[in-house]
Amino acid sequence: MPAVRLTDVAVRAGVSLATASRVLNGSLRSPAESIAVRVRAAADELGYVANAQAQALARSATGLVGLVVHDISDPYFSSIVRGAQSAARERSSQVLLASTDRHEQSEVEAVKAFAMYRTDAIVLAGSRGAHSDQALTRELQRYTANGGRVVTFGHTAFAGSRVVEVANEDGGARLVAALVDRGRRRFAILGGPEELVTTQHRVAGFRRALAAAGLEPLLVVHGDFTSDGGRAATEACLEAAGPGTEGADQPLCLLAVNDVMALGALAAVRSHGLAVPDDVEVAGFDDIPTLRHVDPPLTTFRLPLEEMGRRAAELALATEEPGPVHIEGEVVLRLSAGAER
Amino acid sequence: MPAVRLTDVAVRAGVSLATASRVLNGSLRSPAESIAVRVRAAADELGYVANAQAQALARSATGLVGLVVHDISDPYFSSIVRGAQSAARERSSQVLLASTDRHEQSEVEAVKAFAMYRTDAIVLAGSRGAHSDQALTRELQRYTANGGRVVTFGHTAFAGSRVVEVANEDGGARLVAALVDRGRRRFAILGGPEELVTTQHRVAGFRRALAAAGLEPLLVVHGDFTSDGGRAATEACLEAAGPGTEGADQPLCLLAVNDVMALGALAAVRSHGLAVPDDVEVAGFDDIPTLRHVDPPLTTFRLPLEEMGRRAAELALATEEPGPVHIEGEVVLRLSAGAER
DNA sequence: GGGAGCGGAGAAAGCGCTTTCCACGCTACA
DNA sequence: TGTAGCGTGGAAAGCGCTTTCTCCGCTCCC
Numbered sequence: 191m192p193a194v195r196l197t198d199v200a201v202r203a204g205v206s207l208a209t210a211s212r213v214l215n216g217s218l219r220s221p222a223e224s225i226a227v228r229v230r231a232a233a234d235e236l237g238y239v240a241n242a243q244a245q246a247l248a249r250s251a252t253g254l255v256g257l258v259v260h261d262i263s264d265p266y267f268s269s270i271v272r273g274a275q276s277a278a279r280e281r282s283s284q285v286l287l288a289s290t291d292r293h294e295q296s297e298v299e300a301v302k303a304f305a306m307y308r309t310d311a312i313v314l315a316g317s318r319g320a321h322s323d324q325a326l327t328r329e330l331q332r333y334t335a336n337g338g339r340v341v342t343f344g345h346t347a348f349a350g351s352r353v354v355e356v357a358n359e360d361g362g363a364r365l366v367a368a369l370v371d372r373g374r375r376r377f378a379i380l381g382g383p384e385e386l387v388t389t390q391h392r393v394a395g396f397r398r399a400l401a402a403a404g405l406e407p408l409l410v411v412h413g414d415f416t417s418d419g420g421r422a423a424t425e426a427c428l429e430a431a432g433p434g435t436e437g438a439d440q441p442l443c444l445l446a447v448n449d450v451m452a453l454g455a456l457a458a459v460r461s462h463g464l465a466v467p468d469d470v471e472v473a474g475f476d477d478i479p480t481l482r483h484v485d486p487p488l489t490t491f492r493l494p495l496e497e498m499g500r501r502a503a504e505l506a507l508a509t510e511e512p513g514p515v516h517i518e519g520e521v522v523l524r525l526s527a528g529a530e531r
Numbered sequence: 532m533p534a535v536r537l538t539d540v541a542v543r544a545g546v547s548l549a550t551a552s553r554v555l556n557g558s559l560r561s562p563a564e565s566i567a568v569r570v571r572a573a574a575d576e577l578g579y580v581a582n583a584q585a586q587a588l589a590r591s592a593t594g595l596v597g598l599v600v601h602d603i604s605d606p607y608f609s610s611i612v613r614g615a616q617s618a619a620r621e622r623s624s625q626v627l628l629a630s631t632d633r634h635e636q637s638e639v640e641a642v643k644a645f646a647m648y649r650t651d652a653i654v655l656a657g658s659r660g661a662h663s664d665q666a667l668t669r670e671l672q673r674y675t676a677n678g679g680r681v682v683t684f685g686h687t688a689f690a691g692s693r694v695v696e697v698a699n700e701d702g703g704a705r706l707v708a709a710l711v712d713r714g715r716r717r718f719a720i721l722g723g724p725e726e727l728v729t730t731q732h733r734v735a736g737f738r739r740a741l742a743a744a745g746l747e748p749l750l751v752v753h754g755d756f757t758s759d760g761g762r763a764a765t766e767a768c769l770e771a772a773g774p775g776t777e778g779a780d781q782p783l784c785l786l787a788v789n790d791v792m793a794l795g796a797l798a799a800v801r802s803h804g805l806a807v808p809d810d811v812e813v814a815g816f817d818d819i820p821t822l823r824h825v826d827p828p829l830t831t832f833r834l835p836l837e838e839m840g841r842r843a844a845e846l847a848l849a850t851e852e853p854g855p856v857h858i859e860g861e862v863v864l865r866l867s868a869g870a871e872r
Numbered sequence: 873g874g875g876a877g878c879g880g881a882g883a884a885a886g887c888g889c890t891t892t893c894c895a896c897g898c899t900a901c902a
Numbered sequence: 903t904g905t906a907g908c909g910t911g912g913a914a915a916g917c918g919c920t921t922t923c924t925c926c927g928c929t930c931c932c
Contacts (some may be wrong), residue, residue, distance in 0.1 A: 289613055303625055308583065
């Protein structure tokens with residue numbers, strides 16, 4: 191049951207292939223309306239569906255954008271993807287998705303695959319180490335050399351990549367500054383995987399604001415970017431600096447590097463029989479929509495995740511070199527830390 | 532900077548195009564090793580990247596699978612997508628993603644787009660109304676007529692579609708039965724969008740188990756599939772059947788049609804100054820990993836979401852007609868409802 | 873009335889690959 | 903020694919489009 195081809199449509203409409211193509215796919219030249227009507231009718235009757243592969247081959251542009259994320263089930267990434275997908279749709283592009291589980295190998299393979307599919311652009315949503323994998327860099331370089339566009343978040347890891355700058359460090363600093371403002375003095379940091387620049391930037395922001403107040407984190411624990419990671423890191427913190435330890439007359443404030451970890455921290459604190467925020471305070475990062483209703487409400491730094499995805503896709507799909515994109519966020523003080531009671 | 536073509540590789544290796552193709556892309560016939568080595572070396576030196584579009588055209592198979600979901604930022608869908616993407620990767624297929632915001636129009640467009648890209652299969656992860664949109668059905672029919680495979684979840688909405696059957700109704704029934712077993716008598720249902728079969732099946736399951744115990748829901752409120760939807764629906768329920776209303780000596784049990792709504796319910800109950808589970812009990816559905824750490828822990832019906840996605844992708848990519856796929860779940864009693872204190 | 877100019881349709885040359893079919897040189901067997 | 907048969911590489915025909923270039927038939931203007 192071979193699909194209907196443009197040729198079939200042309201024959202049925204009694205016109206040439208060229209004319210049919212011009213009518214059905216917005217070319218610069220459009221044939222006379224009388225003919226156009228005939229062609230469209232023929233296409234309709236036959237149930238013609240253009241073959242994007244053939245078009246891609248002929249046009250050398252695929253209308254595809256590749257998105258690589260660490261973990262699509264992480265709400266941070268899924269929000270970004272939502273925005274990106276939506277922007278792509280508006281530009282009638284399709285999204286090719288790869289979720290790599292943070293394995294460099296998978297990332298490299300994703301980029302290779304996207305290169306094979308000749309995606310018009312690749313968006314690398316998961317942050318990488320500062321001096322990234324050799325293989326990845328090589329693939330990306332080859333990709334850009336062949337005319338592909340690359341977009342990254344938060345840092346310029348690759349020559350020639352367009353970047354969506356995210357206020358990770360600044361956000362971290364502002365969040366901590368707000369907490370310090372409200373009198374907090376004892377902080378511990380629940381960091382994500384150490385090699386990810388997102389972690390690095392956020393932690394750097396935390397430290398900068400602390401330093402500005404003459405403070406220093408009591409502890410920095412690196413864990414997984416998950417609830418369980420947050421939970422485990424929190425255990426370590428409570429052990430080292432919880433109530434009963436030296437200086438514990440001042441409440442401890444746990445700075446998680448994202449909301450999901452903060453949720454784990456909440457659980458860990460509870461399971462120690464401690465109360466948030468009375469005994470221990472907890473702050474997150476991102477302001478994940480799904481987690482807006484957790485109890486107690488999380489103090490966090492809100493990032494417009496969906497917009498970030500959207501902007502990334504726009505950057506990816508822009509044909510002329512666009513200006514820099516800068517994403518700001520805002521401190522959101524809620525009950526879990528630093529808020530008025 | 533035109534990309535390196537297979538022709539270039541062939542020339543450099545001093546062989547014909549056909550031979551180069553046979554070496555680099557697992558054909559049935561593979562040339563002598565001595566030649567193969569030369570070809571591979573040439574490909575490597577030139578940085579050859581096969582053009583998947585051209586291959587697709589020549590092979591008439593794209594290695595693409597289209598995934599359409601209602602909302603990728605909903606953890607239910609993002610978990611499914613994670614599984615699907617992972618299975619696709621193992622079969623060296625790529626995933627084309629569409630998030631439709633539950634607009635029928637977008638869904639139809641997604642299917643059209645996937646048809647254009649000649650995806651080998653389409654997975655419809657978002658459930659649709661039982662008698663679905665005309666336009667959607669037509670597109671899908673055309674798609675299958677041209678040899679495309681279609682996979683749906685939980686119901687056979689389209690002739691010729693393969694289906695991943697999900698224990699939605701049965702799960703709802705089992706969950707409620709467990710709660711009834713523990714002495715609960717007053718139930719209200721927080722339903723999702725009424726036209727979605729997932730909602731319908733889960734609610735039907737709730738009702739079946741209630742009926743089996745000679746009970747009936749006090750109220751069924753339909754809302755959005757979101758925290759806010761759950762919150763709003765809960766307001767209505769508390770108004771109609773909360774403490775202080777008739778029969779309210781028995782605690783009220785809120786059955787949410789998914790975990791995200793249940794989270795909203797938790798928040799609403801709290802904001803009324805009531806306690807879960809002491810004043811009101813709340814149960815969810817799905818057992819979303821991200822929400823495992825909320826407080827109080829949610830009683831729910833666990834569905835292996837990631838596996839569901841995986842199975843769907845396997846079904847989509849299986850070339851010969853596979854057997855039926857059945858997904859079971861399990862009741863998880865936690866503090867929010869029906870658990871031992 | 874004739875030629876320049878223009879608009880619009882069609883022929884055909886790709887786009888980069890796969891795969892069939894053919895030709896060729898061997899080996900094996902009678 | 904002759905021939906059938908097999909294993910291999912190459913030529914070439916698509917796969918379904920887009921787009922350039924050509925050609926034809928008008929209109930317009932002198």
